[in-house]
Amino acid sequence: MLNQSKTVGLPVSRIDGPLKVTGQARYAAEHFGPGMLYGHVVSATIATGRIRAIHTAAAEHFPGVVKIYTHDNRPKTAYRDSRWKDAVALPGHPFRPLENDRVLFDGQPVAFVVAESPEAARDAAGLVQIEYLSEEPHTDIVAQRHESYEPPVPRMKQFMPPPPRGDAEAAFAAAAHRVSADYVLSGEHHNPMELFASTVLLGTDGALTIHDKTQGSQNSCDYICGVFSLDPGKVVVKNSFVGGAFGQALRPKHQLFFAVMASLDLNRSMKVEMTRQDMFYLTWRPSCIQTVSLAADAEGHLQAVMHHAVHATSRHEDYQENVANWSGLAYKCENVKISYEIAKLDLATPGDMRAPGAATGMTALEAAMDELAYAAGIDPLELRIRNFVHRDQNQDKAITSKALHACYREGAARFGWAERSAAPRSMREGDDLVGWGMAGGIWEAMMSKGEAKVRLSVDGSVTVSAAASDIGTGTYTILGQLAAEAFDCPVDAVSVEIGASDLPKTGVEGGSWTAATTGSAVQAAAKAVIKTLLTHAQSMENSPLKEAKVQQVEIAEGRLVLESNHQIGVSMVDILEAAGLEAIEEHAKVGPDMLTMMRYASYSHSAVFVEVKVDEELGIVRVTRVVSAIGAGRILNPKTARSQILGGIVMGIGMALHEEGMIDHRTGRIMNHNLAEYHVPAHADIRDIEVIFVEEDDDMASPIGVKGLGEIGIVGVAAAVSNAVFHATGKRIRTLPITVDKILQSEAV
Amino acid sequence: MDTPRAQSGLPTSSLILDINGIAQTVEVHPWTTLLDLLRSELELTGTKKGCDHGQCGACTVLIDGERINSCLKLAVTLDGAEITTIEGLGTPGDMHPLQRAFVEHDAFQCGYCTPGQICSAVGLINEGHAQGRDEIRELMSGNLCRCGAYTNIADAIEEVLSAQAGTPQREAAE
Numbered sequence: 050m051l052n053q054s055k056t057v058g059l060p061v062s063r064i065d066g067p068l069k070v071t072g073q074a075r076y077a078a079e080h081f082g083p084g085m086l087y088g089h090v091v092s093a094t095i096a097t098g099r100i101r102a103i104h105t106a107a108a109e110h111f112p113g114v115v116k117i118y119t120h121d122n123r124p125k126t127a128y129r130d131s132r133w134k135d136a137v138a139l140p141g142h143p144f145r146p147l148e149n150d151r152v153l154f155d156g157q158p159v160a161f162v163v164a165e166s167p168e169a170a171r172d173a174a175g176l177v178q179i180e181y182l183s184e185e186p187h188t189d190i191v192a193q194r195h196e197s198y199e200p201p202v203p204r205m206k207q208f209m210p211p212p213p214r215g216d217a218e219a220a221f222a223a224a225a226h227r228v229s230a231d232y233v234l235s236g237e238h239h240n241p242m243e244l245f246a247s248t249v250l251l252g253t254d255g256a257l258t259i260h261d262k263t264q265g266s267q268n269s270c271d272y273i274c275g276v277f278s279l280d281p282g283k284v285v286v287k288n289s290f291v292g293g294a295f296g297q298a299l300r301p302k303h304q305l306f307f308a309v310m311a312s313l314d315l316n317r318s319m320k321v322e323m324t325r326q327d328m329f330y331l332t333w334r335p336s337c338i339q340t341v342s343l344a345a346d347a348e349g350h351l352q353a354v355m356h357h358a359v360h361a362t363s364r365h366e367d368y369q370e371n372v373a374n375w376s377g378l379a380y381k382c383e384n385v386k387i388s389y390e391i392a393k394l395d396l397a398t399p400g401d402m403r404a405p406g407a408a409t410g411m412t413a414l415e416a417a418m419d420e421l422a423y424a425a426g427i428d429p430l431e432l433r434i435r436n437f438v439h440r441d442q443n444q445d446k447a448i449t450s451k452a453l454h455a456c457y458r459e460g461a462a463r464f465g466w467a468e469r470s471a472a473p474r475s476m477r478e479g480d481d482l483v484g485w486g487m488a489g490g491i492w493e494a495m496m497s498k499g500e501a502k503v504r505l506s507v508d509g510s511v512t513v514s515a516a517a518s519d520i521g522t523g524t525y526t527i528l529g530q531l532a533a534e535a536f537d538c539p540v541d542a543v544s545v546e547i548g549a550s551d552l553p554k555t556g557v558e559g560g561s562w563t564a565a566t567t568g569s570a571v572q573a574a575a576k577a578v579i580k581t582l583l584t585h586a587q588s589m590e591n592s593p594l595k596e597a598k599v600q601q602v603e604i605a606e607g608r609l610v611l612e613s614n615h616q617i618g619v620s621m622v623d624i625l626e627a628a629g630l631e632a633i634e635e636h637a638k639v640g641p642d643m644l645t646m647m648r649y650a651s652y653s654h655s656a657v658f659v660e661v662k663v664d665e666e667l668g669i670v671r672v673t674r675v676v677s678a679i680g681a682g683r684i685l686n687p688k689t690a691r692s693q694i695l696g697g698i699v700m701g702i703g704m705a706l707h708e709e710g711m712i713d714h715r716t717g718r719i720m721n722h723n724l725a726e727y728h729v730p731a732h733a734d735i736r737d738i739e740v741i742f743v744e745e746d747d748d749m750a751s752p753i754g755v756k757g758l759g760e761i762g763i764v765g766v767a768a769a770v771s772n773a774v775f776h777a778t779g780k781r782i783r784t785l786p787i788t789v790d791k792i793l794q795s796e797a798v
Numbered sequence: 799m800d801t802p803r804a805q806s807g808l809p810t811s812s813l814i815l816d817i818n819g820i821a822q823t824v825e826v827h828p829w830t831t832l833l834d835l836l837r838s839e840l841e842l843t844g845t846k847k848g849c850d851h852g853q854c855g856a857c858t859v860l861i862d863g864e865r866i867n868s869c870l871k872l873a874v875t876l877d878g879a880e881i882t883t884i885e886g887l888g889t890p891g892d893m894h895p896l897q898r899a900f901v902e903h904d905a906f907q908c909g910y911c912t913p914g915q916i917c918s919a920v921g922l923i924n925e926g927h928a929q930g931r932d933e934i935r936e937l938m939s940g941n942l943c944r945c946g947a948y949t950n951i952a953d954a955i956e957e958v959l960s961a962q963a964g965t966p967q968r969e970a971a972e
């Protein structure tokens with residue numbers, strides 16, 4: 050680990066900030082080229098059935114239309130499923146746009162119009178007439194829960210429930226305090242502000258440069274090379290700026306397919322941008338129904354934990370996420386039974402959305418913990434402290450670090466939790482009922498395999514490169530900071546090149562592992578550069594570093610020096626000049642340490658405290674205060690780190706109070722596919738939020754001590770809000786979001 | 799031309815717009831929105847499209863100093879108007895005070911809602927209604943930020959607002 054810090058750990062402003070605030074940062078749809086054509090997708094208006102006929106004549110005659118594609122005339126693509134499977138593909142049959150006449154979900158792309166202008170493509174798309182043979186749709190998870198099944202092919206081994214421990218049923222029956230309830234979560238939609246878009250620029254030599262909205266440029270590149278049998282050397286996918294994604298852009302989307310298909314077929318550059326409505330027809334957080342049963346002895350020690358979860362998937366793929374396993378490791382308990390199933394619905398395949406699984410499962414567990422606290426007459430925070438656990442009981446492994454006690458302590462102190470009066474409906478302010486609730490959060494701290502290159506030039510400038518993405522996460526900035534730290538130079542002397550598929554290999558940006566992975570790769574590459582510098586320095590005449598070992602040197606003020614004595618050293622420029630080099634460039638590969646992984650599990654943790662004010666007559670809930678205390682290892686940049694947590698909290702408030710994908714189950718169609726009817730938190734919904742990062746040293750989670758921050762901020766938030774609503778009103782609302790109607794219709798207990 | 803100009807065979811109108819201080823003559827179809835004119839024809843891509851339906855605020859620009867959702871405005875109705883987009887407020891080397899404050903307060907993450915937020919904030923300050931945080935929150939609610947940067951956006955605007963409120967007194971004292 051780096052020990053001293055001149056830039057790492059400081060609240061450095063984003064290095065890409067000035068480009069973003071001046072409108073100079075270019076997103077996927079914002080690139081231009083000669084002879085560009087534009088595409089517009091025609092979406093199915095039934096949820097399940099077949100296409101009987103597509104009438105395109107009227108659309109074809111629309112001025113400016115170049116070609117209309119349907120399943121009857123689409124160009125040939127790869128035959129085998131394996132060629133269509135991207136890096137984040139799921140068990141099942143990957144969706145192929147325009148594959149055949151089958152409609153599997155509302156909004157499925159069924160035709161594609163190409164025209165000389167975006168307006169012509171859009172208007173002509175409205176003239177395409179489709180006749181369907183519609184079948185009866187099944188889109189309600191509550192109605193379909195009896196058809197659920199255990200995924201026959203696990204997406205990942207860790208998503209499968211751990212074997213049961215002890216005898217949860219018997220322990221439950223015998224315990225002093227018991228709670229058991231169903232918790233229902235509506236489907237949610239990511240709705241990043243940027244629309245999905247791909248711009249394909251055709252080079253004179255047939256090479257393609259593609260600007261794609263994706264969380265992984267290499268994933269998009271591999272996907273289209275597989276599907277269209279392209280030479281990977283002739284395709285570069287770029288995602289220099291990504292206007293939010295939250296998991297929705299992990300897998301390649303159909304606009305990429307269409308843009309490349311038409312570009313190859315028509316030999317023209319292409320641009321395809323989705324509409325906001327289209328974005329509701331893709332990847333979504335699955336609706337989920339969970340049964341959680343908890344039991345404790347008279348002192349509040351957990352005796353039994355049972356958690357059963359069923360969430361939605363599509364007809365053609367088995368989407369899976371880790372919903373329920375958290376219940377087996379969050380608290381100390383000897384009797385645990387966890388089960389997990391999915392159920393097929395006539396909807397698009399769900400996908401990862403910010404803290405996939407944990408945001409859903411921990412919401413149910415932490416709401417149930419609150420119910421148990423009331424059943425046992427114990428303060429909700431105290432109940433959690435009494436059940437603190439130091440091991441991962443699911444895997445029977447030690448934990449690399451867990452500063453959750455500090456999260457509880459510092460969060461509670463800042464919030465003023467000690468002032469809380471326990472009884473529901475006991476706190477008021479004017480006409481409002483006031484409620485204070487809390488919950489805990491967990492997310493797995495992951496590191497994956499990744500590579501990076503670092504180049505030190507004779508003018509002292511440093512270039513860092515990796516195919517990583519910055520989806521708002523601050524990747525540009527933290528990589529710049531890590532390099533600046535290694536070379537003891539200002540952050541603005543570092544140029545950070547990310548967001549292109551021809552850069553060193555990096556996995557998709559997801560699961561909060563980018564900082565740990567690419568950050569560690571940058572650090573390793575920087576160390577390799579220093580090692581090479583030392584080798585060259587040692588071959589200089591009278592080198593003062595002749596005897597130095599690489600562990601004993603560092604860079605300070607432009608010189609390679611002994612750590613123990615900065616007087617002894619050689620200037621970097623002199624070393625490079627003596628060696629006759631313009632620059633030194635090194636490449637590094639990192640990956641998780643297998644030995645550590647065998648013995649340890651690693652998680653980030655949080656404790657989140659929420660105040661709500663409820664106007665009971667109107668049924669309106671306002672979140673007036675949030676304090677979130679986070680234990681996530683080393684914080685590279687408290688400014689951007691805080692923003693990630695704020696974003697998670699805001700989305701968690703949305704989950705608790707606003708966000709609800711509404712489906713008309715009679716037709717299987719999405720009803721609120723726009724931002725006026727699918728509510729995401731607006732500015733006036735968000736008041737004071739405080740984020741605390743507790744001290745947590747962890748050199749096992751990743752070489753740079755980082756655990757990742759993209760997910761942990763949302764986990765537990767919805768539970769804390771719903772627990773606060775209970776405290777305010779005495780109403781336990783177990784179907785999220787907690788909307789006005791639910792407040793008005795439920796009875797206080 | 800590299801970019802889609804008015805399409806032949808379809809009706810167009812000619813109008814003069816002052817965009818970021820430069821008067822230009824543009825040929826537009828009657829159905830072309832100001833947003834599409836800016837973004838795809840003039841390649842001023844700083845103005846963003848988040849919904850095309852007046853529901854998100856990403857496309858906010860200033861017309862004669864007033865903030866407006868450019869996706870809801872047909873370009874043909876704007877002959878003679880003065881339009882300011884994010885590109886007209888400042889550049890990376892010479893940022894508007896709000897742009898600087900947004901960077902300083904980390905009032906964005908992905909940056910996609912940001913040009914709209916900043917133009918909206920300029921409009922808000924011009925309107926002169928917002929005195930404090932609660933009003934900022936309320937009057938900035940037409941600009942969604944899915945990254946959830948709201949508290950930082952409020953901090954940034956509040957800082958610029960109070961600096962401006964302070965200016966006259968300072969000037970008076972000088």
Ligand code: FES
Nearest residue numbers: 850852854855869
């Ligand atoms: S794009 Fe204009 S309000 Fe959303």
Ligand code: FES
Nearest residue numbers: 907911943944945
């Ligand atoms: S910064 Fe991403 S939507 Fe606001």
